[in-house]
Amino acid sequence: MTAPTATVTPVIQGVNLVKTFGRVVALNGADLELFPGEVLAVVGDNGAGKSSLIKCFSGAHTPDRGEMYLNGKKVEFKSTHEAREGGVETVFQTLAVAPALDIASNLYLGRELRKAGFVGSVFRMLDKKAMRQEASAHLKNLGISTLQNITQAVETLSGGQRQAVAVARAAAFGSEVIILDEPTAALGVNESARVLKMIQDLRERGMPVILISHNMPQVFEVANRIHVARLGKRAAVVTPQSHSMNDVVAIMTGAMTVPVEEQQLTPVT
Amino acid sequence: MSSASAGPADLADEFMERRTTLQRIQGVLHKYPYLSPLIVLLVAVIIFYLLNSRFLLPQNLSFVTQQTVVVGTLAIAQTLIILTAGIDLSIGAVMTFAQMTMANLAVFATASNILPVAGQNPYLAITVGILAGVASGALNGFLIVRFNLPPFIVTLGTLSIFTALTLIFFKARTIQNAEMPDQMKWLGNTFKIGDFQLLYGVILMLVMYAIFGYILRNTAWGLHIYAVGDDPNAAELSGISTKRVIFSVYVVAGLVIGIAAWVTIGRVGSASPNPDPLLNLDTITAVVIGGTSLFGGRGTLIGTLIGALIITVVQNGLSLAGLDQAYRVLAIGILVIAAVAIDQWIRKVKA
Numbered sequence: 076m077t078a079p080t081a082t083v084t085p086v087i088q089g090v091n092l093v094k095t096f097g098r099v100v101a102l103n104g105a106d107l108e109l110f111p112g113e114v115l116a117v118v119g120d121n122g123a124g125k126s127s128l129i130k131c132f133s134g135a136h137t138p139d140r141g142e143m144y145l146n147g148k149k150v151e152f153k154s155t156h157e158a159r160e161g162g163v164e165t166v167f168q169t170l171a172v173a174p175a176l177d178i179a180s181n182l183y184l185g186r187e188l189r190k191a192g193f194v195g196s197v198f199r200m201l202d203k204k205a206m207r208q209e210a211s212a213h214l215k216n217l218g219i220s221t222l223q224n225i226t227q228a229v230e231t232l233s234g235g236q237r238q239a240v241a242v243a244r245a246a247a248f249g250s251e252v253i254i255l256d257e258p259t260a261a262l263g264v265n266e267s268a269r270v271l272k273m274i275q276d277l278r279e280r281g282m283p284v285i286l287i288s289h290n291m292p293q294v295f296e297v298a299n300r301i302h303v304a305r306l307g308k309r310a311a312v313v314t315p316q317s318h319s320m321n322d323v324v325a326i327m328t329g330a331m332t333v334p335v336e337e338q339q340l341t342p343v344t
Numbered sequence: 345m346s347s348a349s350a351g352p353a354d355l356a357d358e359f360m361e362r363r364t365t366l367q368r369i370q371g372v373l374h375k376y377p378y379l380s381p382l383i384v385l386l387v388a389v390i391i392f393y394l395l396n397s398r399f400l401l402p403q404n405l406s407f408v409t410q411q412t413v414v415v416g417t418l419a420i421a422q423t424l425i426i427l428t429a430g431i432d433l434s435i436g437a438v439m440t441f442a443q444m445t446m447a448n449l450a451v452f453a454t455a456s457n458i459l460p461v462a463g464q465n466p467y468l469a470i471t472v473g474i475l476a477g478v479a480s481g482a483l484n485g486f487l488i489v490r491f492n493l494p495p496f497i498v499t500l501g502t503l504s505i506f507t508a509l510t511l512i513f514f515k516a517r518t519i520q521n522a523e524m525p526d527q528m529k530w531l532g533n534t535f536k537i538g539d540f541q542l543l544y545g546v547i548l549m550l551v552m553y554a555i556f557g558y559i560l561r562n563t564a565w566g567l568h569i570y571a572v573g574d575d576p577n578a579a580e581l582s583g584i585s586t587k588r589v590i591f592s593v594y595v596v597a598g599l600v601i602g603i604a605a606w607v608t609i610g611r612v613g614s615a616s617p618n619p620d621p622l623l624n625l626d627t628i629t630a631v632v633i634g635g636t637s638l639f640g641g642r643g644t645l646i647g648t649l650i651g652a653l654i655i656t657v658v659q660n661g662l663s664l665a666g667l668d669q670a671y672r673v674l675a676i677g678i679l680v681i682a683a684v685a686i687d688q689w690i691r692k693v694k695a
Contacts, residue, residue: 135581156583171581173571175642180567185583187564199563228374231693 083342084147085110086252086283087132087163092141094127101127102138103307109252110342114274114284116294119304120327125287126168128304129254132285133165134158145251156185164249168256170241174230179203179210181229182244213247214239217273235266242273246282253277254285259293271297291320299343303327314339373686374693377635378647380686384633384679385654392661399664402539408653408660413545413611415626416652417604419634420549420556421481421597422627423648427560428573428593429640430488430495435601436623437506438480440616443605444510446473447519447615450528466527474602480506481598485591503624510617519615531610545607552600557645569593573640629676630655633683637691654679 085108094102102124109115119125130136131143134152143150145161152158155165172181180187183206189195190202211225217239229237238258245253255274259267267290274297277284288294294301295315303310303326311326311333318326318333325331373379392399418435425432446469454463462469480502487498521529531545560566571579572589580586609615634651636643659672 154583154585155581156585159583165581167581169577169581171575171578173574173578173582173641175574176567176570184567184571184579187567189564198558199565201562201564201567203562230691231374 083110085144086146087285088144088147089128089131089138090142090144092128092131092138092143094124094131094136094138100307102131102141104141105304105307106309107132107302108340109283109285111283112278112281113299113342114278114286114297116298116301117285117287117304118289118291118294118301118323118327119310123304123327124307125304126256127307129165129256129285129287132158132163132252133167133254134163135165135167159185159248162249162251163254164245164252165254166238166241166245166256166258168260170237172229172237172241172244175228177226177228178214178232178240179207179225181240182206182210182213182247184244186248209247210243213243217243217246217276233266234261235263235269238262238266238270239273242270246273246277249282252283252285254287256287257289258286259288259290267293291323294323295320300339305329312338312340314343370690370693374690377642377687377690378644378650379635381634381647381650381654381683385650385657388654388657388661392657392665395661395665399661403541404660404664406534406539406541406543408656409546410541410543410611411656411660412652413543413549414604414608415623415630415655416649417545417549417552417607418601418623419627419630419648419652420552420645421600421604422631423634423636423643423645424556424560424569424593424597424600425495426573426628426631426636426638427569427640427643428590429576429638430573430590430593431499431628431638432484432594432597433496433499433624434480434484434502434506435627436619436621437503437510438477438598439601439605439608439623440619441480441506441510442473442477442602443608443615444514444519444617445476446470446605447524447528447609448514449473450525451519451523466525470528470606473605474599477600477602477605478595478598481594481596481601482591484598485594488594489587489591507619514617516617518617521613524609524615528606529610529613531607532613533610543611545610548603548607552603553645553649556600560645565589565592570641573642575641626655629680633676633679635683635687637687638684642687 087109089105089107092102092105105124105128107128117125117129127136131138134155134157137153150161152161173184176184188202188206190200194200207225229240232240242258258270262270271293274284274286286298298315300312300314301323302312303323305327313323313333317339322331326333398404418439422432422435449459449462449469449472450466453469454460462472484498484502487493488495531548533544534541535544560569568579568584568589571582571584572586576586630651631648632638633654634643634647636647655676658675662669662672
């Protein structure tokens with residue numbers, strides 16, 4: 076099954092997703108499509124279901140109903156581990172880094188490299204050298220040169236540097252899609268600009284990105300399409316060209332509705 | 345990224361670079377958490393040597409290592425658990441349970457017809473005793489993971505349960521030295537290096553420190569223990585099964601406690617059903633003085649070994665100096681509070 080309006084198979088697709096927490100309905104039949112090579116911004120008021128929606132794709136939540144597709148193939152992620160195996164990497168709002176561990180260990184947390192041969196298979200010895208080398212290569216790839224020491228504990232880093240570690244981890248392992256949940260919420264102006272630059276770099280490398288953000292100027296700066304969530308559903312998908320920031324806020328609050336034919340449900344060409 | 349901001353950023357960097365001596369000390373302690381206990385140990389050794397030069401005689405030093413062996417071995421288990429931000433109050437009770445299991449099997453199994461082969465083969469009795477420790481650890485881990493209960497409460501409960509089970513199964517009878525087969529007491533043998541008498545149990549303890557030190561530093565499981573203790577949500581989101589890690593830690597701790605039971609029989613020479621009431625607290629003290637954080641996620645095994653040594657050195661040194669043991673209790677109390685205060689301070693480290 077593919078989206079009725081799309082001829083390109085979406086990288087990620089959610090159909091009629093429902094997620095409840097007791098009596099709270101977080102998702103009430105939400106749809107989402109992410110197409111190859113695009114940055115899709117997901118915006119919405121508090122409680123509109125943005126985080127719940129992406130947490131289904133990153134494996135942190137299992138939807139109660141509805142289907143999810145990865146490259147047209149139906150998937151069910153029961154844990155973040157399964158989603159990561161499928162190539163979906165998420166930078167959570169909380170970053171999900173272990174503060175006391177060093178940068179390299181954090182990059183490889185949950186998928187450590189073991190040494191080759193006997194030492195690795197019998198003594199389970201980790202290949203710390205390789206992990207450190209590759210970790211610094213990944214950080215360099217993203218243009219993060221401010222981290223001097225890959226063996227530094229993450230808790231000794233600034234907010235922006237921690238964010239960079241989390242983004243680098245996602246970029247290093249995400250083979251299908253990278254999801255960023257409010258990546259700039261806790262950051263200063265310079266650090267935000269750096270993260271936005273990373274997002275654009277990811278897109279240039281052809282990596283599709285889902286960006287959840289409250290920050291409209293940032294969304295309009297990097298997004299190809301803007302998915303507006305409202306009351307656990309998709310209210311509309313628009314583009315920075317077709318609608319203004321005020322329009323998007325109006326859609327978020329329900330002051331404005333966009334007819335389907337005026338929405339951008341297909342990839343931007 | 346932008347070059348325009350280079351000026352102020354450089355200024356800020358310069359400001360960040362300026363660090364006081366205190367901050368430097370903080371940074372070093374953050375990187376090597378076992379340094380402060382090491383300094384305390386060295387200072388204690390020097391003081392006790394000055395008070396009584398017999399302190400550093402090989403005979404006395406071997407006595408110190410022998411006094412450390414039980415708490416030192418058990419503290420390995422306690423360290424693993426505290427690293428996950430847990431705590432085990434049942435360590436003493438579980439060890440006594442394992443110890444009485446192996447001693448009773450070795451002595452009475454043939455007569456009572458319960459597992460009679462264990463009566464003929466002491467190694468089997470020892471193995472079953474160690475497995476009793478593993479099973480007890482598994483019970484603790486299961487209750488914590490399956491029902492989301494706080495480790496403090498679970499192990500407070502199992503402390504009573506295993507104390508009671510020991511008395512119910514094995515009565516209040518101490519198994520005397522003469523009754524037990526030699527294999528049971530094997531770890532109580534010593535090995536002479538000049539005037540220094542090295543207990544086999546001490547060698548086993550050091551080997552275990554080496555093995556678990558290696559595991560914590562060099563394997564994924566070890567790294568995951570730190571990650572889970574540090575921030576369980578982050579670990580879970582990073583694809584680590586926190587429940588599996590926590591459960592396995594309690595099982596492995598049970599194994600260590602089981603081995604410690606065998607070590608204790610060797611050290612003490614008999615098997616008593618009444619656990620030393622201070623044993624639980626002494627293991628926690630050793631871990632905390634050793635620089636491991638009670639909040640989980642940071643600490644080292646070598647620190648724990650140093651912490652266990654500090655407890656014995658203070659005890660031994662005070663007796664040699666002819667001072668009241670009340671000073672030991674006083675000193676340990678101060679050290680525990682100081683260690684936790686230092687831990688809190690180190691946590692605030694900045695790059």
